[in-house]
Amino acid sequence: MDARLRRVNKEIADCKNDKSSNIKIDLVDSSPFHLKGSFPGPQDTPYEGGHFEVDIVIPEAYPFQPVKMKFITKVYHPNVSSASGAICLDILKDAWSPVLTLKSTLISLQSLLCSPEPNDPQDAEVAKHYTTSKRSFDETARYWTQIYAGGSGSRSKVETKEPSKDEVAIAGLEKAHVDQFEALGFERSKVIDVLRRLNYRGANVANISEDRIVEELLK
Amino acid sequence: MSSDYEYSDEDGDYYYDEDEDMMSTQEDGSAPSDDEMDMDAFGDDFKVPQRAARKAYEIEHESLPQSAVEKLMTSDVDHISGIFGADASTAALLLRHMNWNKERLIEKYMDNASVVSVAAGISRPSRTSLSPSAAGPERSQSTSSSARSGGLRRPTRQTPVPTPKPAPFVCPICFDDSQTAFSSLACEHTFCAGCWNAYITSKIREEGEHAIRCMAEGCALIAPDLFVRTALAEDTPTWERFNELLVRHFVASNPNLKYCPYPSCTYTVSCPSAALKSSLTTVVPSVMCGATASPPHKFCFGCPIESDHRPVICGVAKMWLKKCRDDSETANWIKSNTKECAKCQSTIEKNGGCNHMTCKKCKYEFCWVCMGPWSEHGTAWYSCNRYDEKAGIDARDAQSKSRASLERYLHYYNRWANHEQSAKLSVELYTKTEKKMEEMQITSDLTWIEVQFMKKAVDEVEKCRMTLKWTYAMAYYLEKGNEKELFEDNQRDLEKAVEDLSELLESPIDAEAISTLRQKVTDKTVYVSKRNEIMLDDTAKGFLEGRWSWNVSVEGFD
Numbered sequence: 001m002d003a004r005l006r007r008v009n010k011e012i013a014d015c016k017n018d019k020s021s022n023i024k025i026d027l028v029d030s031s032p033f034h035l036k037g038s039f040p041g042p043q044d045t046p047y048e049g050g051h052f053e054v055d056i057v058i059p060e061a062y063p064f065q066p067v068k069m070k071f072i073t074k075v076y077h078p079n080v081s082s083a084s085g086a087i088c089l090d091i092l093k094d095a096w097s098p099v100l101t102l103k104s105t106l107i108s109l110q111s112l113l114c115s116p117e118p119n120d121p122q123d124a125e126v127a128k129h130y131t132t133s134k135r136s137f138d139e140t141a142r143y144w145t146q147i148y149a150g151g152s153g154s155r156s157k158v159e160t161k162e163p164s165k166d167e168v169a170i171a172g173l174e175k176a177h178v179d180q181f182e183a184l185g186f187e188r189s190k191v192i193d194v195l196r197r198l199n200y201r202g203a204n205v206a207n208i209s210e211d212r213i214v215e216e217l218l219k
Numbered sequence: 220m221s222s223d224y225e226y227s228d229e230d231g232d233y234y235y236d237e238d239e240d241m242m243s244t245q246e247d248g249s250a251p252s253d254d255e256m257d258m259d260a261f262g263d264d265f266k267v268p269q270r271a272a273r274k275a276y277e278i279e280h281e282s283l284p285q286s287a288v289e290k291l292m293t294s295d296v297d298h299i300s301g302i303f304g305a306d307a308s309t310a311a312l313l314l315r316h317m318n319w320n321k322e323r324l325i326e327k328y329m330d331n332a333s334v335v336s337v338a339a340g341i342s343r344p345s346r347t348s349l350s351p352s353a354a355g356p357e358r359s360q361s362t363s364s365s366a367r368s369g370g371l372r373r374p375t376r377q378t379p380v381p382t383p384k385p386a387p388f389v390c391p392i393c394f395d396d397s398q399t400a401f402s403s404l405a406c407e408h409t410f411c412a413g414c415w416n417a418y419i420t421s422k423i424r425e426e427g428e429h430a431i432r433c434m435a436e437g438c439a440l441i442a443p444d445l446f447v448r449t450a451l452a453e454d455t456p457t458w459e460r461f462n463e464l465l466v467r468h469f470v471a472s473n474p475n476l477k478y479c480p481y482p483s484c485t486y487t488v489s490c491p492s493a494a495l496k497s498s499l500t501t502v503v504p505s506v507m508c509g510a511t512a513s514p515p516h517k518f519c520f521g522c523p524i525e526s527d528h529r530p531v532i533c534g535v536a537k538m539w540l541k542k543c544r545d546d547s548e549t550a551n552w553i554k555s556n557t558k559e560c561a562k563c564q565s566t567i568e569k570n571g572g573c574n575h576m577t578c579k580k581c582k583y584e585f586c587w588v589c590m591g592p593w594s595e596h597g598t599a600w601y602s603c604n605r606y607d608e609k610a611g612i613d614a615r616d617a618q619s620k621s622r623a624s625l626e627r628y629l630h631y632y633n634r635w636a637n638h639e640q641s642a643k644l645s646v647e648l649y650t651k652t653e654k655k656m657e658e659m660q661i662t663s664d665l666t667w668i669e670v671q672f673m674k675k676a677v678d679e680v681e682k683c684r685m686t687l688k689w690t691y692a693m694a695y696y697l698e699k700g701n702e703k704e705l706f707e708d709n710q711r712d713l714e715k716a717v718e719d720l721s722e723l724l725e726s727p728i729d730a731e732a733i734s735t736l737r738q739k740v741t742d743k744t745v746y747v748s749k750r751n752e753i754m755l756d757d758t759a760k761g762f763l764e765g766r767w768s769w770n771v772s773v774e775g776f777d
Contacts, residue, residue: 003393003395003413003414003417006393006394006395007392007393007394010394061417061421061425063392064414064417064418064421064422065421065425091436095436095437097434097435097436097437097438098392098410098414098418098434099391099392099408099434099435099436100436
């Protein structure tokens with residue numbers, strides 16, 4: 001039997017037998033080399049209660065070359081691209097070791113959610129948000145978890161909110177700020193876009209003059 | 220034959236010498252030439268004996284095949300292993316870690332051997348903070364064993380590390396219980412031979428990596444060469460690739476060495492006199508590797524811009540090319556590739572041949588370079604290489620000033636591009652010349668060997684046009700003054716000679732006059748070559764003496 005196939009089969013079987021880790025690996029199609037992993041968001045983080053899915057592609061040279069992983073579920077995290085789900089993690093690149101398994105890599109992803117590394121960001125905008133205002137970042141991350149990762153908690157509350165509020169929360173902004181500039185006659189989506197770009201969040205609000213924002217909005 | 224060499228110590232005499240050699244190839248082909256130059260092939264059939272005295276415009280360099288570089292590596296490794304009392308593998312890993320800087324390695328190693336050994340991937344970091352008693356030359360081997368027995372088995376990380384082999388050991392990578400051969404580095408992370416092989420092959424082949432770490436996660440130990448060799452087993456091509464990677468790393472770490480940039484060439488050139496950046500303001504390190512290729516692998520040791528930009532130094536050549544890229548493009552394409560007949564204004568594109576043009580429409584004869592009537596060029600006051608600064612009269616007018624500066628640039632650029640264009644057409648010229656040579660053999664009783672003078676002349680013209688090309692780049696930046704005048708005198712003499720020879724090559728073959736033509740071409744070739752030599756020599760000496768001053772600030776000059 002092909003060494004790669006044997007190894008992947010064993011890894012999938014091991015993962016099935018191990019109930020304690022809460023890590024699941026499923027086939028996407030008939031090929032054992034394209035998989036879908038999933039794990040629960042770690043406790044005491046904004047990701048708690050979410051269920052995160054990861055796309056896994058096993059390369060030809062596996063396990064001597066690293067697996068290719070990216071989030072299917074949208075995650076608000078400095079080291080995960082908010083658009084594509086691409087992950088910035090050393091063991092998926094040069095620190096990969098052939099003894100690492102799909103399970104151990106997924107566990108590493110789980111712990112990456114616990115301890116973001118904003119100094120080595122994948123998504124610069126999210127990382128900026130994280131460093132300027134951790135509290136506001138947590139709120140947005142929690143909100144994303146609720147919407148995209150099926151997080152429990154205030155799900156019912158989310159559904160009753162008006163859709164425009166969602167946009168503001170997803171961007172990690174304050175509704176009052178958006179309303180303030182919208183009242184000046186700018187389009188709501190444009191206001192959100194500019195404020196997000198300027199990182200108009202938390203402590204940063206004091207550093208950005210309103211004139212500057214209006215200037216940007218007029219561009 | 221040997222007396223020939225002593226004699227050629229004098230520049231001038233040597234020159235003619237070379238030409239005679241060229242004519243009588245058979246004897247010289249067997250001349251005892253120096254080992255280093257043995258592979259140098261000048262053309263296909265001529266073996267020119269090694270130049271005994273190095274010219275000012277030539278740089279001392281040595282071409283090393285891969286085996287010679289490996290020998291250098293081995294001697295460094297032996298040196299270090301002798302000092303540290305370590306085995307060759309360990310010494311090699313230490314050297315590679317320090318980028319082959321022996322002095323720094325010795326200093327660091329004597330300072331704290333264990334730290335260096337850990338950083339070089341030879342031994343694992345010991346848990347107990349580094350005890351000074353453990354430091355010592357013998358450490359690299361002794362600690363790795365003592366560390367092992369010293370309870371370091373426990374994994375330092377949360378990584379799954381193989382438990383010490385229980386009876387039927389299963390490789391933690393492939394989980395194949397039929398495997399029987401296992402191995403590990405000093406860290407005792409054990410894996411099966413098949414996995415090691417696949418891992419090392421993938422590292423070497425896919426990633427071009429020569430420092431191969433242990434497969435266990437977070438383990439920084441690096442596989443010594445012997446381990447790699449054993450793991451690769453019968454896979455000789457990969458082992459060779461591994462050695463090539465090591466050589467490349469060694470060459471890249473040593474400023475005296477450069478890998479030949481030609482595709483799939485494995486030669487290295489050693490050129491210590493051009494190793495320092497500062498030396499590039501005084502020499503133009505045009506070197507050639509030892510590969511027997513046609514054309515030979517010529518390249519510049521100091522920069523990647525062009526294989527041979529003598530006589531101009533790298534900094535100036537780079538500046539010039541940048542300027543040409545910025546200022547020219549489309550507008551200048553027309554300016555440099557086409558010209559208008561001074562009489563009837565029809566647009567003309569030159570696609571080969573010499574600079575003596577005859578307009579197809581009005582039959583006006585003119586010089587392609589200066590557009591002046593050709594009648595002036597046959598006489599002694601050939602002056603088309605020099606920029607005529609008559610624009611200085613109305614220099615008070617700012618507008619005309621800027622136009623003058625553009626005109627000035629275009630003057631040099633046009634001449635530069637003109638020679639470049641000629642070089643691009645050289646293939647055509649060669650085929651044309653070949654036809655002529657055949658024709659000569661048919662129409663006269665000259666033998667194949669005897670008509671080679673044509674090819675030699677074309678070679679020389681090509682070579683000189685390259686020199687001329689770069690002299691215009693240099694002249695553009697040279698500060699006005701006596702030095703520049705002299706430079707331009709040399710330039711003019713060379714250019715005139717080259718144009719004369721070019722024209723001779725273009726002239727139709729007349730069966731009766733072949734012997735005269737041959738004599739003329741041969742003489743002219745010698746003369747042109749001589750002029751080229753003077754041009755290169757004088758410029759190179761000027762750099763060494765710091766004679767040239769620039770009208771802009773040049774990298775490396777104050």
